[in-house]
Amino acid sequence: MGTSFNEQFDQHGAWRREFALRLKLLSEWLKDHELLDAAIQERLRRLESQVRSDKVMVAFVAEFSRGKSELINAIFFAGYKRRIMPASAGRTTMCPTELGYDAEVPPCLRLLPIETRLQPQPLMEWRLAPEKWTRVDLDVNDSAQLAQAFEKVAEVRKVTIDEAKALGFWHDDTPEDNPLPSADGMLEVPRWRHALINIAHPLLKQGLVILDTPGLNAIGAEPELTVNLIPQAHAVVFILAADTGVTKSDLAIWREHLIAEDQDADARLVVLNKIDTMWDSLSTPTQVQAQIERQRATSAEILGLRKDQVIPVSAQKGLVAKVTSDADLLAASQLPVLEKALGEGVMGQRQSILRSAVASNIADLRTEAGRALNIRRRDLAEQMIELKGLRGKNTSVIRHMRSRIEQEQRDFDVSGAKIHAVRSVHLKLLREVFALLGTTSLKAEMAELTKELRQPGIKLGVRRAYSLTFDRLRQALRKAQATSNEIQSMLTGTFRQLNAEYGFSLQPPKEPELSRFERDLELIERSHQQYLGVSNALRLAQPEFADRLVRALATRLRVVYESALGELELWNKASAAQLDAQLRERRRNFSRRLEAIERIQQAASGLDDRIAEIESQETAINELDTKLAELTGHLVAAPPVAAAGQPQLLRA
Incomplete structure (x- = not known):
């Protein structure tokens, strides 16, 4: 009957195990080559967690x-x-x-x-x-x-009718749904x-x-x-x-x-x-x-x-x-027919969603790690131009070059204050977004909904109370998106200015799309509105049942809000890590340039040796780039499952 659900799940498990192993090897490789900044590390951690903890219910x-x-x-x-x-x-x-x-x-x-x-x-x-x-x-x-x-x-256990009412198993208004009392008037409940x-x-x-x-x-x-x-x-x-x-x-x-x-x-x-x-x-x-x-x-x-x-x-x-x-x-x-439907429907759909999310994250990771390599490549190219310009020049020209590099270094150190100011404004706006989607804001909304549902009598307006609550939740998400748009515009302008003034190659990270969390809110609202049908209107007249429903809603909303905040945190880390990486590489670049000038001053052969070193480093960077593409490519392409059902290990 084709691949059963169990077999398909085995294959999915093998893919997940192999993916986690490849991810670990990529992480170690990035660390060994000093390409593992805070944003890349966070993205790797999330990817590993996503794949390792992926559940199919x-x-x-x-x-x-x-x-x-x-x-x-x-x-x-x-x-x-x-x-x-x-x-x-x-x-x-x-x-x-x-x-x-x-x-x-x-x-x-x-x-x-x-x-x-x-x-x-x-x-x-x-x-x-x-x-x-x-x-x-x-x-x-x-x-x-x-x-x-x-x-x-x-x-089961036996309870009185009053106990059954308190536990939610007896409703005077819907006698047809109530359990039958035994001869002694007691009821069986779970x-x-x-x-x-x-x-x-x-x-x-x-x-x-x-x-x-x-x-x-x-x-x-x-x-x-x-x-x-x-x-x-x-x-x-x-x-x-x-x-x-x-x-x-x-x-x-x-x-x-x-x-x-x-x-x-x-x-x-x-x-x-x-x-x-x-x-x-x-x-x-x-x-x-x-x-x-x-x-x-x-x-x-x-x-x-x-x-x-x-x-x-x-x-x-x-x-x-x-x-x-x-x-x-x-x-x-006909059990194999059902197993096939589960295998192709559930597992096929789940694998497709997971692999799509993985591919998107790996592409972002590849871009971020590739950017660090490009910074190194550009710095080497600048050094090469600088050194080739020194060929045949006398000692005073070389000494003048050293003075110029030291002045550039001093000017660059002054830029730290400007970057710190940018970060302060950025974090202030970010705190506003976090407040909109934080626990305090969510608790306030749930308290307001609880208050509405605790009004006496049957809740004929309960659907409206829910609609108003979800309208406010959507407005908070849209406000958070508008503030993040403002932060993105500010980052774009600042990065452009820093690139022009200090020769950086900063690019604003991809802005978080909070609108997709509106879709999650819509699904949650729909499941609650469906539950608020006439059959549950009588239950909602009981304050403790209404409270239970709001608590269930709060649990699910918390997951959505935490996911949205996670996206914002990753975005923040990506921009901060990019700045840190370029500042770090620029400082290294100054050190290398000064070291090269010193060696040239000490020995006539130092210039040619240094040019040869840079050419060798350029080759090494190209090799790193090729290896990065290979390692990330392995992760995006779903690795084939070996015939014996065991994952094929990465050969690095």
């Missing part, structure tokens, strides 16, 4: 009992030759469960008690407090122990709010993150899951049951939580699971297939998708087929 979303956990077992964990995620009949995953890998944390299952919903901190903050989670250590070599530990995500599983599974080690979500009621009660985690997933696999098709609750999840106009079409896959329930010994294979195709076409039409985005599968038979190595059953389960 696949969210599995469905109503209860659609076979999510079994599908995860079949695609990712069949190598254990048994079920790992709990997948028995009835409700299994009662809380959102993330599977990933962090080398800094030992293999474990961490569980956040459901009672934390009664406290104000957002989920992101709870992640930073590991001591508040219940931890179960895992033995990755014991599949039975793993499976037993993972059963904890299905645990024992845990969120689960984090950290294991060194080969795919998880390469950056895959799997998000297994519970049903509609649990999704709606946890705003961070709906407005943060699911919208940020690189792919969402929505699971239906083949025998029922799209039910009312399935459609509610799809419409309220999963429709996203901005998402790539291939990033939304619908799985028509349990097709084995339609395998009927009284029907011919052709008749069975026709039934499946009808259900597939109907589901696609209801959900507004292309038919090829609805993939019929039997997760249970696929898992059995992989465990028993039954090729015919695996083909009948």
